[in-house]
Amino acid sequence: MRTNKVISNYDKLTDDELAMLASGVEDALTGNASFPEPNPTLPEFTTAATDYRAKLAVASRKGSALEVSLKNEARKVLLNLLRRLAFYVNEIGQGNAPVLYSSGMRLNSQPREMLVPGVPDGVKLRDGRQSGQIRLDFNPLKEAWEYEYAISSELDENKDPIWGNPLNTTSSRANILAPVTPGVLYRIRVRARNGRGLGDWSEAVTLIAR
Known part of the structure; x- marks a missing residue:
């Protein structure tokens, strides 16, 4: 299990999202006994956050190129302070999720x-491009490493398909099955594999080879 940590890089947040995060962090750290000596200090962080919000408000009202540039510079300053603050919070929090959450910062996601x-x-x-070929396609699965497919062209005495040995593929598209006999009805089924094992077979689909 991955150690709980607060996120240090908030570059992908929108301007408004960053402003909201900064406000939440200010409120969360004010009087927070778990983080008595934040680095940067709370006044330093509050000053940068207030400056950013003010310049964002101006730039959002059809601000000039200069006003937008000033907002962008204030954003850089605030993002840098958040990186420093995240390092401090993680050092103090030591993976304790409730303590980390109390900082107002976002925690990293645990791998599923x-x-x-x-x-x-x-x-x-x-049909494949040539006689004696069948093309197989199916929707990929994110959790799959590879796939197996099995082919049947015969039925047993109970009218159940007689499946051949599974064949492997890493692609969900343009799998060419050859040679096949023109005029014969083929049944094909697919299943997926990953590090945890094999999934269930799909429903069989059919095609008469040409």
């Missing part, structure tokens, strides 16, 4: 546990 992949859908068969 890997699960067995789901069932591929959108499985489609079509």
